[in-house]
Amino acid sequence: MTPAPVLALTTGEPAGIGPELAAMLADGMPAGGGAPDHRLVAVGDPALLAERAAAIGRALEIVELAPGQPVPPRRHGVLPVWPVPLAAPCRAGVLDPRNAGYVLETLDRAVAACRAGEAAGLVTAPLHKAVIREAGHAGFTGHTEYLRDACGAEEVVMMLATDHALHGRDPAWQGSAALRVALATTHLPLREVADAVTGERLTRLLRILDADLKRWFGVAKPRILVCGLNPHAGEGGHLGREELEVIAPTLEALRGEGLTLDGPLPADTLFTPRHLADADAVLAMYHDQGLPVLKYAGFGRAANVTLGLPLVRTSVDHGTALDLAGRGVADPGSLAVAVALAAEMARRGLRH
Template identity: 70%
Template sequence: MSANATSLPLAITTGEPAGIGPDLTLMLAASGQLPEGCVAIGDPALLRQRAQQLGLDVPVVECAPGEPLSMAQATLPVWPVALAAPVTPGVLDSANAAYVIKTLEVAVAACQQGLAAAMVTAPLHKGVIIEGGFSGFTGHTEWLRDACGVPEVVMMLATDVALHARGPEWQGERGLRVALATTHLPLRDVADAITPERLTRVTRLLDADLRGQFGIAAPRIAVCGLNPHAGEGGHLGFEERDIIEPTLTTLRAQGIDVRGPYPADTLFTPRHLREVDAVLAMYHDQGLAVLKYAGFGQAANITLGLPLVRTSVDHGTALDLAGRGTADPGSLGVALRLARQLSQRQKTNER
């Protein structure tokens, strides 16, 4: 796992310390599946303890941002952040909320200072962060938006097959890119959040990053309706007729290939998916339930609209699996490969 001298490291935040984030990072390191040039951000003592619990022989080597990474096989370089309280796998403690936030701050700073190529985040627990004093916290995506000082970001998940531009392997039901118009909102608040302004910002950003980050020259975006049957002409809701359809008409006039709105229950079928490069869903579970059925454990989360590259896993903290060695590190591996791919394309685009 030697670091490539021509590339900056990928910074992995190890997430909720009582969850599987530390486990997944250690498992990839022990199996030799951690890509070249990766560094974890977390408490070295926690990682050593967890490695022992998992029966993994993974030397944890402390270093600082900007220092060369260890070149030894199956070694895990770590940028240290100290826990506030001891950790038992599977047992949450809000005392460590600030620790989790600090790992994110270290990763963002490293990316902004040119000391990391990208950040890859293991799952955190939103409830613990809120109970630990961060009352406005709603998730990685929104926190990164505010930390980076950008007005809008978009959450997009992609299955491993869909991490590349269209090719013969694109099969619709297996290859999915799903972006969200709204993210971590209670369902009763979603309809009020679907405005022409939000849809315009999100769609433009999605189109721009499909071009810039994914190298798709002319992205084709399918848009879900909010209501069953996409509103049935106003009989099952007015949002499609009065908000979504007029907004899409305006976007098409501006040169964005956006289609719909379609009923979500028929859009997410192979025949329709083969015709587009991404789907824009109106709310979290409308899009992500389908994507996770198609590729759970082999998909990654990407935050579009940031001045840095951030990817993440497609799952949560899995407290019941922490410290047992039975968690699947597949999604973290996908997120790491995608982060390297996107950071390399970003560097190419900047030339």
């Protein structure tokens, strides 16, 4: 029998809610009801995890694992840890640039484990981009780009996906599949977006999106809806010509390769049940074109996925929530979705 895949969980910004979310996830796992379908190992400072668990009233047994030591099956209230020591003492809610290197080291440790076959996937708790840049890592723009470079990937795609069960609770979304929104551009100022939406970029991203929907999500022939860049998808060139000169010709060329693409479509009407019912994913042109809709539909019950990497990577749909850290009131729902999705993707990847 194949053992349950190992997922490495980086605990993120130590002053944020990441460490306590990891504790909640371990302490909140049902004590009975069958064996879990994955094994989870946190990557971070064991003393910090124990301290934060105690602060929020969670009974947690920390098990430090030595290099090469197998990750045990999941058990209620037990959290295996690959230790990475903090660089400086940490207080909940208080950022310290001295720990920026620690955050990046947890990522490096998890990536190395995935690439060495010690882990089948990576789940990341939120980090704080500004404090990492303040610490001297001026080029740091986020998890997605850092992991792209750490893995030597030519291109990656940021995609958020809602919990599969979510839409059944909202009559407005009944009949639609899980909502998946990928981004053509990620963390860019709005004035730079139009220049970044090129035919070459869209070609690379759509090929990755199509291939990884097949590879990781089991979609045999993905149908992808593509947003226009401008209001009303340019309105025939009256509100911008990017749709006519860049987006539409690129989509037509990719259809010739066998991709199933609809668009460019006006973003203000694309995100409706009628359009989404038979779609497997949406490609939005920029961050705040697609993600507000997804987060309205499923904030706290969605996960961030990085496509185009040689490994599985998921994350939460929220930030570090410094104002909530150490209080025990943070919602672990998104992290639970991210772990469940990573486990599903990892099992599919192991079968292939």
